[in-house]
Amino acid sequence: MGSVSRATTATASAPECECIDIRAELSYWRQHMESQDWHDRSANFDDCRATIKFAYDAYLKWHREPLHLLGPTLRQAYEQKISYRDRLDWFAAEQIIHDVWDRIRTAGACCDGEARSGAPARPMPALAATIN
DSSP states (O other): OOOEEEEEOSSTTSEEEEEEOHHHHHHHHHHHGGGSTTOOTTOOHHHHHHHHHHHHHHHHHHTTSOGGGOHHHHHHHHHHHSOGGGOOOHHHHHHHHHHHHHHHHHHOEETTSBBTTSSBOOOOOOOOOOOO
16 A cells, blocks of 8 residues: 555554555545445546545544544535535445545554554655644
């Protein structure tokens, strides 16, 4: 993966910060979007871009919270932050958010040089986007 970086405190389970290379992540989703269950054949990548970016922003803001408990909060933030013309229906947006969070949590690399798989992590540029 190579586009998620974590600075940890005393334990690896309590990340101090999250850094994401959003360009690398958007490139990944552009290449892999068609293989996702949520992909609508009539939609192109640009139709999903705002939702994918929102999913990363939401992760950066709420990554310490269990995703399954954030449903109403995420939906409200999504409807406030994403313009009506760029918004997907909530069912599709929720699936994208889940897949993005799953990708980060299962493939992320720690700043201490170890990926979760045990392989050495690659240094990654940081982009910290937030939802205010």
